Amino acid sequence: MSTATLEKPATADAARKPKVILCEGNEAAALGVALARPDMVAVYPITPQSSLVEHVAKLIADGRMDADIVDAEGEHSVLSVLQGGALAGARTYTATCGPGLAFMFEPYFRTTGMRLPIVMSIVTRDGITPQCVWGGHQDAMTVREVGWVQIYCESVQEVLDTTVMAFRIAEDHDVMLPVNICLDGNYLSYGTSRVELPDQADVDAFMGPKDVNWHVALDPLRPMAVDPLTGGSGGKGPSTFVRYRKSQCRGMQNALSVITKVHEEWAQRIGRSYAPLVEEYRLDDADFAIMTLGSMTGAAKDAVDEAREAGKKVGLIKIKTFSPFPIDALLQAFRKIRALGVVDRSVGFRWNCGPMYQETMGVLYRLGRQLPSMSFIGGLAGADLTIPHFHRVIEETEALLTGPMPSEPVWLNEKD
Amino acid sequence: MYEVRFHGRGGQGSVMASGILAAALVEEGKYAVSIPSFGFERRGAPVVSFLRASDREIRQLTNIYHPDCIICVDPTLTKSVDIFAGLKPGGALVQATHRSLEELALPDTVATVGLCDAVRIALDIFKRPITNTLMLGAFARTTGIVSLDALKRALEDSEFRDAGLVQNMTALERGYAETVVHQIERRAAA
Numbered sequence: 001m002s003t004a005t006l007e008k009p010a011t012a013d014a015a016r017k018p019k020v021i022l023c024e025g026n027e028a029a030a031l032g033v034a035l036a037r038p039d040m041v042a043v044y045p046i047t048p049q050s051s052l053v054e055h056v057a058k059l060i061a062d063g064r065m066d067a068d069i070v071d072a073e074g075e076h077s078v079l080s081v082l083q084g085g086a087l088a089g090a091r092t093y094t095a096t097c098g099p100g101l102a103f104m105f106e107p108y109f110r111t112t113g114m115r116l117p118i119v120m121s122i123v124t125r126d127g128i129t130p131q132c133v134w135g136g137h138q139d140a141m142t143v144r145e146v147g148w149v150q151i152y153c154e155s156v157q158e159v160l161d162t163t164v165m166a167f168r169i170a171e172d173h174d175v176m177l178p179v180n181i182c183l184d185g186n187y188l189s190y191g192t193s194r195v196e197l198p199d200q201a202d203v204d205a206f207m208g209p210k211d212v213n214w215h216v217a218l219d220p221l222r223p224m225a226v227d228p229l230t231g232g233s234g235g236k237g238p239s240t241f242v243r244y245r246k247s248q249c250r251g252m253q254n255a256l257s258v259i260t261k262v263h264e265e266w267a268q269r270i271g272r273s274y275a276p277l278v279e280e281y282r283l284d285d286a287d288f289a290i291m292t293l294g295s296m297t298g299a300a301k302d303a304v305d306e307a308r309e310a311g312k313k314v315g316l317i318k319i320k321t322f323s324p325f326p327i328d329a330l331l332q333a334f335r336k337i338r339a340l341g342v343v344d345r346s347v348g349f350r351w352n353c354g355p356m357y358q359e360t361m362g363v364l365y366r367l368g369r370q371l372p373s374m375s376f377i378g379g380l381a382g383a384d385l386t387i388p389h390f391h392r393v394i395e396e397t398e399a400l401l402t403g404p405m406p407s408e409p410v411w412l413n414e415k416d
Numbered sequence: 417m418y419e420v421r422f423h424g425r426g427g428q429g430s431v432m433a434s435g436i437l438a439a440a441l442v443e444e445g446k447y448a449v450s451i452p453s454f455g456f457e458r459r460g461a462p463v464v465s466f467l468r469a470s471d472r473e474i475r476q477l478t479n480i481y482h483p484d485c486i487i488c489v490d491p492t493l494t495k496s497v498d499i500f501a502g503l504k505p506g507g508a509l510v511q512a513t514h515r516s517l518e519e520l521a522l523p524d525t526v527a528t529v530g531l532c533d534a535v536r537i538a539l540d541i542f543k544r545p546i547t548n549t550l551m552l553g554a555f556a557r558t559t560g561i562v563s564l565d566a567l568k569r570a571l572e573d574s575e576f577r578d579a580g581l582v583q584n585m586t587a588l589e590r591g592y593a594e595t596v597v598h599q600i601e602r603r604a605a606a
Binding site: 020187297 | 434435438439442447448449450451452474475476477478479481
């Protein structure tokens with residue numbers, strides 16, 4: 001995709017005006033990475049992530065990004081290389097999806113245990129097989145229990161902004177966890193849209209000093225045992241292992257407030273704000289709500305607006321931060337409504353519903369009252385989720401106010 | 417909101433044209449979103465690309481099912497694809513063809529037609545039947561949704577360089593100049 005740059009208007013405050021460009025989501029992610037000034041990236045291309053790492057490689061080749069780039073022989077090596085880089089004090093980045101993420105799984109788990117603040121975009125892709133190369137959240141959902149922070153984006157602009165913020169979140173001393181920025185394959189990866197590019201000096205001030213290996217390092221001046229053998233049933237093994245795991249869980253919980261703080265600072269310095277954990281849209285006077293994740297949200301909001309005009313008292317709840325699961329923010333939203341429809345872009349095979357719905361049921365248990373709810377599954381393998389699909393979601397969720405809860409999920413694209 | 421659906425064949429550059437048009441619209445201060453269709457793309461197979469333009473921020477990231485305008489960069493495509501599916505009544509067609517309006521079978525939804533003998537012009541300029549930038553000029557002439565100047569600036573900022581840029585600039589200008597626009601009068605339904 002080509003990039004068009006707008007001439008800045010010749011006004012007195014032109015220097016403060018952001019540069020407006022047109023780019024696809026994958027390019028927006030690459031530009032966000034460049035703004036965050038990583039020292040090292042390692043890449044292996046895979047659809048629909050390929051153009052993201054091509055843009056990163058081009059930014060480096062053009063001298064617009066000062067980072068070492070490693071063309072590894074596969075995703076397992078990509079993440080292993082970055083672990084070495086992070087242990088040596090480098091700010092590190094990569095991107096992958098689907099089968100690449102699967103191939104990366106062993107170092108993917110190790111990254112969280114070593115508390116390495118690596119940032120990785122997942123350009124989400126559905127699971128194979130059946131063979132497909134298109135979008136869906138199945139890959140990111142499948143690894144949601146590995147201890148990475150996972151944040152989903154709604155728009156191309158949000159991809160750019162959140163990619164920068166991810167480095168601050170990961171490297172916060174109270175978090176020290178790797179972060180996945182999830183952008184929907186196809187609709188966000190190749191969706192091309194108007195984007196405002198923040199000023200590098202503003203981003204530099206936002207980022208602050210880099211300090212990524214204060215806790216664990218490959219450093220001759222600070223010799224230490226890195227990732228020693230723990231666990232078992234004797235000596236200090238079990239208690240050491242428990243301390244690691246409890247510390248990871250604490251880092252995840254700390255991430256909730258850090259993500260919020262970082263978003264507030266981004267709004268102050270850069271001038272764009274997003275709900276950091278959970279967005280409530282037209283919810284305050286709503287009787288019922290639909291719940292969304294990622295790029296489907298725009299069409300869902302348009303459908304909510306249309307339904308409101310038709311007199312339906314519907315609102316929308318969007319999750320931005322999926323891991324850690326934003327329990328308190330969701331409870332606050334759920335207290336306002338009497339029925340809930342949850343739309344997933346992936347499948348929870350064990351529960352016969354969407355994975356986000358499955359997680360939501362755990363939150364509903366803490367609500368203290370029965371909130372009728374149901375699961376919708378759509379947008380699998382690149383399928384479109386349109387305004388008419390969301391009108392169906394709204395109608396069937398509204399029916400929960402007076403009717404029974406279905407035990408089966410609704411498959412939105414079944415008859416498309 | 418103004419919605420455009422591009423029809424072409426894999427390798428003809430309709431996705432790229434959609435991106436250049438989006439850049440031109442952003443140049444003019446509008447919001448624009450362009451999304452390629454996702455299917456079994458391969459060279460020569462029918463492909464689709466979508467473009468939305470608006471004065472306000474565009475939230476929906478979806479395909480387009482009821483376009484205001486159809487741009488068809490390939491003259492043979494109508495034999496294998498129903499390019500008119502879902503076109504809004506009173507809609508526009510920008511078609512690469514050497515045929516006259518009378519020779520085309522158009523549905524009642526089409527009200528404005530821009531015809532450009534784009535393959536002939538492309539063979540003249542590129543020595544190859546690459547019609548995408550030509551048809552952007554034809555779109556500007558037919559609908560007035562975007563100015564030729566904005567398209568030129570978007571082309572300058574695109575990945576075309578040197579001789580390729582000059583050729584495509586010529587294609588844009590000739591597409592604009594050599595498109596014939598027809599308004600079809602239809603009697604209002606009784």
